[in-house]
Structure formats: structure tokens, C-alpha cells
Amino acid sequence: MKPFFRFALFIPCVLMGCSHNAYLEQSLSGSIGKDKAWVEKQFGNPNTKSSRFFGGESWTYYRIAGGKSSLPLFNFTPHECEITVKFDKEDRVTDYGYSGC
Numbered sequence: 444m445k446p447f448f449r450f451a452l453f454i455p456c457v458l459m460g461c462s463h464n465a466y467l468e469q470s471l472s473g474s475i476g477k478d479k480a481w482v483e484k485q486f487g488n489p490n491t492k493s494s495r496f497f498g499g500e501s502w503t504y505y506r507i508a509g510g511k512s513s514l515p516l517f518n519f520t521p522h523e524c525e526i527t528v529k530f531d532k533e534d535r536v537t538d539y540g541y542s543g544c
Contacts (some may be wrong), residue, residue: 452504457474464541464544467526467541467543467544470485471526471528471539471541472505472539474528474536474539475536475537475538476535476536477535477536478534478535478536479500479530479534482502482528482536484526486504486526487504489502489503489504489528490503490504490505491503495529495530495534496530498531499529499531499532499534499537500529500530500534501523501527501528501529502527502528502529502530503525503526503527503528503529504525504526504527504528505516505525505526506523506524506526506544507522507523507524508523508524508544510522510542521542522543524541524543524544525541525542525543525544526539526540526541526544527539527540527541
């Protein structure tokens, strides 16, 4: 792929705030097809559970993923990571997503 096209594909990702976390991506990609018990064992209890329109559930996890401190009082502002795992009617992982990680 030519450098210009790589750059052209990179710009929309930066503008939309895309982030790639290789460790998290590897952990989550291995969850496709696994059941709820496996996900709960790996990631713990979800912070929220919600029903999906066509059946199944969506679990959301919130984690603190670093942050920054500011002067003069060195206040710490954490970055919150949101991880979503989606299950089908058979309670198997069909999709996942994350932001802010």
C-alpha cells in the first residue's frame, strides 16, 4: 500500500478518536463464541447488563485506564475505559467493542 493511502486511512481514524489497544484486542477477540460463564471468569461481573432488541444481552464494563495530572495542585483526571460484550440468544459472545482504553 502506498504511503499516501496509509496516511489517508489514518486521518479519519484520528479525527474520530479511534484507539487501538493490542492487549485488550487480543483478550476480547478470544471471547468470540464463548459463553457468559467464561466471560465472567475472565473479566468479572459487568457493571451493567441490558437486553438486546433481537434477543441476547449486552454487558458493559467500566475501567480506569490511566489519566493525567495537572498543575498546580496535581489533580488527577482519570481516563475511563468502556468495554462492551454482546451475547446472542444462546448466551454466546457475538461482538465486542471498547472506547477510551
